[in-house]
Amino acid sequence: MSGIVLHHCPESRSMRSLWLLHEIGLPFRVVTHALSDLRDPEYLAIHPLGRVPALVDGPVTLFESGAICEYLCEQYDPGMLWRWPGHADRAAWLQWLHFAETMGQHLAALTQQHIAIREDRDRSPVVMKLEARRLEKCLGVIESALGDRPYLLPGGFTAVDTGIGYGVHVARHFVDLSPYPAVAAYHARIEGRAAFRRSLPQEGAPRIYSRPFYAIWPG
Ligand SMILES: N[C@@H](CCC(=O)N[C@@H](CS)C(=O)NCC(=O)O)C(=O)O
Known part of the structure; x- marks a missing residue:
């Protein structure tokens, strides 16, 4: 072990x-x-x-x-998940590794506004709107990068898809993915991966996102 x-x-x-x-x-x-x-x-x-x-x-x-x-x-790395220094896709791999954290900032702000803050009087519709728009801009960048590719890098699935894929998976609780067909197809593709499914909450585990969608408050 x-x-x-x-x-x-x-x-x-x-x-x-x-x-x-x-x-x-x-x-x-x-x-x-x-x-x-x-x-x-x-x-x-x-x-x-x-x-x-x-x-x-x-x-x-x-x-x-x-x-x-x-x-x-x-x-x-068993061989396919890393793009090591000197690899042709190293720079792109690093970019997506860190872009996941840019998405993470917007997701954290939205989670705080919609879920962690309990009282409506303490929420900010301005922050909700701003962060949702900024998250949509991120999805636009991923949409362009994906094009016809199944995953972010030309060689197929890599570790950076776990960062961005998680970001997309959570983003759909706050923004509509339908204007981003390549992103929506990417999300469907990652949902088909056995390793992704094993990382989902177990039956009965506490969840952060109890609703499928959190609309900008107060609507
Ligand atoms: N940049 C850090 C962020 C870690 C982070 O803020 N994690 C959140 C969960 S998504 C957390 O633990 N929040 C609990 C808290 O802030 O009390 C990372 O990517 O590891």
């Missing part, structure tokens, strides 16, 4: 790391947390901000999802 441990909250950004671990196919252990339990002192010793994901691999502890992606590829 490998020593890899992933700290995870279902449907959060740690789903990227979980999906990638399933794509790699190594043995690992998942510690599932509720979003409300992340400030426990024991967990703060692993992730100093009390967020997910965090990955522990023997003496290595990492707490940024992009860094976890790069680390897992460098250490354990």
